[in-house]
Amino acid sequence: QVPELENATVRMKNPECVKERISSLRREGTGKLQVISDFDMTLTRFGFNGQRCPTSHNIIDNSRAISEEGRKKLKALLHHYYPIEIDPYRTVEDKLPLMVEWWTKAHSLLSQQKILKSDIAQMVKESEVMLRDGFNTFFDQLQQGNVPLFIFSAGVGNILEEIIRQAQVYHPNVNVVSNYMDFDDDGVLRGFKSPLIHTYNKNNTVLENTEYFQQLSARTNIILLGDSMGDLTMADGVANVHHILKIGFLNDKVEEQRLKYMDAYDIVLEKDETLDVVNGILRYILMET
Numbered sequence: 001q002v003p004e005l006e007n008a009t010v011r012m013k014n015p016e017c018v019k020e021r022i023s024s025l026r027r028e029g030t031g032k033l034q035v036i037s038d039f040d041m042t043l044t045r046f047g048f049n050g051q052r053c054p055t056s057h058n059i060i061d062n063s064r065a066i067s068e069e070g071r072k073k074l075k076a077l078l079h080h081y082y083p084i085e086i087d088p089y090r091t092v093e094d095k096l097p098l099m100v101e102w103w104t105k106a107h108s109l110l111s112q113q114k115i116l117k118s119d120i121a122q123m124v125k126e127s128e129v130m131l132r133d134g135f136n137t138f139f140d141q142l143q144q145g146n147v148p149l150f151i152f153s154a155g156v157g158n159i160l161e162e163i164i165r166q167a168q169v170y171h172p173n174v175n176v177v178s179n180y181m182d183f184d185d186d187g188v189l190r191g192f193k194s195p196l197i198h199t200y201n202k203n204n205t206v207l208e209n210t211e212y213f214q215q216l217s218a219r220t221n222i223i224l225l226g227d228s229m230g231d232l233t234m235a236d237g238v239a240n241v242h243h244i245l246k247i248g249f250l251n252d253k254v255e256e257q258r259l260k261y262m263d264a265y266d267i268v269l270e271k272d273e274t275l276d277v278v279n280g281i282l283r284y285i286l287m288e289t
C-alpha cells in the first residue's frame with residue numbers, strides 16, 4: 001500500500017488497523033475526505049541544522065518590530081510556559097488556565113509594540129521558518145484531488161497565511177482558523193480578535209461561529225495531522241465522523257512522550273522533519289483505480 005510506512009521514523013501501536021483505515025479512506029473516495037491540520041511544528045519544521053525553527057508567534061517575537069525589552073519578556077514567557085504545554089505528567093485541566101495566561105500575556109506584550117500590518121510580509125521573509133520537506137507535494141496533491149485542507153492553529157493567522165502565500169501553496173481549497181491580529185485604522189496592532197485559540201481549546205467551542213463549521217460536517221472521512229496532544233480534538237466539530245486517521249509528529253521529549261502519543265495517534269512520526277509519510281498515504285488514497 002504505502003511503502004513510506006516502513007520508514008524508520010514511523011511508530012504504530014496497531015499497524016493492521018492503520019492499513020484497514022487507509023483502505024477505507026481510499027475505497028470511500030475523495031468526495032468524503034478532508035484533511036484537518038495543525039500548523040506550527042506540524043506543517044512547519046521543528047528544527048534545522050540542530051537549531052529550533054520558529055513558531056508563528058516566534059516570528060514576531062524575533063523580528064525587528066520588537067524592542068529588546070519586549071523580546072526578553074516574550075522569551076521569558078516561552079521558557080516558563082512551553083515546558084508546561086508539553087509536560088506529559090500534567091493533566092489538560094491543569095494546563096488549560098496556564099495556556100490562557102501565556103497567550104494573554106504574550107498577545108498583550110505584542111500589542112504594546114506598535115507592530116504595523118505592513119511589516120508582516122517582511123517579518124516572514126526575514127525569519128528562519130521552514131515548511132516541512134515535501135510541503136509542495138502535500139499542498140498540490142490536495143488541491144489537485146479537490147480535498148479541502150483545514151488548518152486549525154493556535155498560532156498567529158496573519159503570519160501563517162503569509163508563510164503559505166510566500167511558499168505559493170495558499171490554494172483555494174485551504175481554509176484557516178487561527179488567532180488573528182486586530183489593527184487600528186492606521187494599520188497598527190491594537191490587539192487580537194476573539195476567540196483566543198490556545199493549545200488545549202482546539203475544538204468546536206472555537207469553531208461554532210466560523211464559516212467553516214458547516215463545511216466541516218459534510219466531509220466525514222478525516223486525516224488529522226498534529227504535533228500536540230491538544231491537536232487530537234481538532235475534528236470534534238465534525239458530527240458524524242466515519243473514518244479518521246490521526247497522524248502525530250513527535251518532535252520534542254520523544255522518550256517521555258512516546259507511549260502517550262502511540263496511544264492517542266494511529267501513526268506517530270518521531271523526529272521526522274518531512275511530510276513523506278503523509279504524502280505516501282495521500283498518494284495511495286488519491287490514486288485512481
Ligand SMILES: Nc1ccn([C@@H]2O[C@H](COP(=O)(O)O)[C@@H](O)[C@H]2O)c(=O)n1
Pocket residue numbers: 038039040041055056057058078082085102103106152153154155199228
Ligand atoms: N506566545 C506563544 C504562544 C504559543 N506558542 C507556540 O505556538 C504553538 C501553537 O500553534 P499551532 O499551530 O501548533 O496550534 C504552540 O505549540 C506553542 O508552543 C509560541 O511559540 N508562543
Ligand SMILES: [Mg+2]
Pocket residue numbers: 038039040041042226227228
Ligand atoms: Mg503545533
